[in-house]
Amino acid sequence: MRLKVKILKFLTGKPVCMINEKTAEKMSLHINNRASIRKRKKRIISIVNIVSKIINQDEIAVSDRIVKNLKLKNKDIVNVELAQRPLSINLIKKKLKGEKLTKQEIQNIVRDISNNSLTEAEVAFFISAVYSKGMSLNETKNLIQAMVKTGKQLKLKGKVADKHCIGGIAGNRTTPIVVSICASTGLIMPKTSSRAITSAAGTADVIETFAKVDFSVLQIKKILKKTNACFVWGGALGLAPVDDKIIKIERIVKIDSSAQLLASILAKKVSVGSKYILIDIPYGHSAKVTKKQAKKLKTKFLELGKRFDLKLQVILTGGSQPIGNGIGPVLEMQDIIKVLQRKEDAPKDLEQKSIMLAGKLLEMTGKEKKGQGKKLALKILNSGKAFKKFEQIIKAQKGKIKKLKAGKYAYTIKAKRKNKIKSLNNKLINTLARQAGCPEDKQAGIYLYKKLNQEVKKRDKIMTVYAVSKEKLKNAKKFYYKNKKEMIGF
């Protein structure tokens, strides 16, 4: 049926349309059915909502996602019809039962996620199937290939390098520092990052405190030409977009299967054309993985690296506490600036880890001899070149470095008596920051004054929690007092 588009600026984060109940009846469309909406050759699958007012019988209101995808204008005519139940649902069931999927089957699932044929609940079933039943290396490789194939690819000249941390450690925002150091030696570093999944912030969330992170492939190429590097959000780029859709739903329950983790990371790297890749796997008590799991993951990364013909190295790092003092977009950026500007009060752990990672990459890419990378990295940092490079990138991303302020509602936790920090649980600290509003509220977060095993005197500050609303600060406080024993150890 041909319907006239009515654009309401209808934001839902997914394809949703509204049609008149009479039209729905005519088409035998029921609530939560899928409709296929087509304009010329472009097609999108949408969930159907039914209204009896506002939308006339010959009209269809479409959400922002559909407008963008089909490039719609008000009063455009689209073709709308009932979409069939996708056959890939049967393949999801197959995986839920623990069976292996073939290359073709994985491609079908990825295609249906890609064109929105699957609902969120269906993708949730797929994610938990992979989480519960795992994937073989071959399945993972096929998943990566399918994800790359359904997206755009950057084709860059020069030595394209990347570093990636599997996450899980609060704070730990080394990327902007490492990239700034390496890019100033001429390495090409097209860094695409995700937003936070389980943590308080992702690199994209942090960079957004200064600059835009949302660019097209064409714009990125221009930025890279100017500066050798970028920090962009991978989500809007169309590089392995299925990965973003999966992450969005994974976020609900904060799970992260090893197959999906590998696929998510490597699909982006293959899509941007990175050749030299350094993977950082922090392990430890409250990290994402134990040492044993870290080693297993390392093997898988190395094996997949070979299959995709990459120069890939994996480094296992200590992850038993947060890195840096700030946790949350603004607070982490403040740490980064302190390191880049060589401030006295820059967090030492963040600085050292960044230098070590940058050093490794400089060695991997032949910019420095083996064993000498760290020295070169420090030299670049001290020379101010890294900060200058960072500034350049931020500027190229239409931003500028400015003074940042944490949320105006703050609560400082102090020691009630002499004690020792016996734990700094990453997961709980991340959750605390999320209760305070992270990552959506950029100014929310935590400033940590102490590190693991540090002695505290009576009335010493342990941390300050920041939020942008009273209510969220209250939520965070409540969470802190309920979990403090496990969070800080007393």
Next chain:
Amino acid sequence: MRLKVKILKFLTGKPVCMINEKTAEKMSLHINNRASIRKRKKRIISIVNIVSKIINQDEIAVSDRIVKNLKLKNKDIVNVELAQRPLSINLIKKKLKGEKLTKQEIQNIVRDISNNSLTEAEVAFFISAVYSKGMSLNETKNLIQAMVKTGKQLKLKGKVADKHCIGGIAGNRTTPIVVSICASTGLIMPKTSSRAITSAAGTADVIETFAKVDFSVLQIKKILKKTNACFVWGGALGLAPVDDKIIKIERIVKIDSSAQLLASILAKKVSVGSKYILIDIPYGHSAKVTKKQAKKLKTKFLELGKRFDLKLQVILTGGSQPIGNGIGPVLEMQDIIKVLQRKEDAPKDLEQKSIMLAGKLLEMTGKEKKGQGKKLALKILNSGKAFKKFEQIIKAQKGKIKKLKAGKYAYTIKAKRKNKIKSLNNKLINTLARQAGCPEDKQAGIYLYKKLNQEVKKRDKIMTVYAVSKEKLKNAKKFYYKNKKEMIGF
């Protein structure tokens, strides 16, 4: 924040609201956040959509579900605030990781499903967690209790009994016969049934060929008072409604974990107050379960029966072929009437199985001595009392017994040569009936002339397929010829 309700007759099947983007900003509400909407003491959790037109800053548009739940009128004032992320999501994650859930934790999840705090994707994660990781008997018991508690309960006097088959066998419509026999001895049998999910018909679909099945709890009590029994659809009654919500999402992938199967069946039985319960588990090649699985399920049923202080028995029956001749609402009802009216051509297998089940129930409830139940059941059947009781129930459900006709488009399959029926695959026969239009087209279905291992001569009739449209008959024929080898064995 206080907002004015704008009713748009906005049908989404779940609680969704739309607010103006400026209002959203003020409340730091983001797309797909949850808002709690309150009118006086009633509260509902809703997903937030954001629009920049139609809805003014002081307004909120709410979907049908919210209107109904809070009994809203246009311009009512409601209190809207950011709802916390339900903590039960963490519990779902816990289950996904394979950990056990406590009674309180299960209650929290069920409560959040019940009051719509969890989205469909979140419920999907719960379902697949239970499917992948299983549930202990204690967890299942707690799940059942929580489901019963969040719904209505029938409180009936007298000996309340029930029979239940886990399904999977085409035809096999023993319930109307067993209930009619038992209820005529004074047993109270409040039979709630589902409609077909994957099969050609559910008991509710079959009864609907004569009478209504959609009643309120109050109406059911009246029917039971008149006739001791009823055959109603369980879905709209509000008995363990969380079960219905789970089933709706489970249906997407058509999985059925043993814990959820147990919980679904027993929650309904406990809600209607049944004390004497006979469970029929058909096993076999094309049944839902193998003999081994059937035995395991039996043990679990018996154990849970004890924990709920029920007189529960489980019977394992052969399920390697359909029971009765008819498959599909009208065709199954024709079989039932033939048995109840003691016709010569009544299907013997359906008759014998019904007598056996009724006999067991009569023994369990003390209506007859052990070993003598079948005899009594047959006596009641032969006396015409069972048919009279059935007539009475149908009348109480605003229906009447009338001559039924199968679909006018028919196609009869005959043997091309001497042969033997080597298979009568339940799943394929059910799908064949669905291709012909079951369960929506009540007159569609199959009449089987032969049973498993029966010899057929050249030109012997094997089955007739009925449909109400030429096209559906064509679809069914096509399906038959594509699958005949597996369906009938040659």
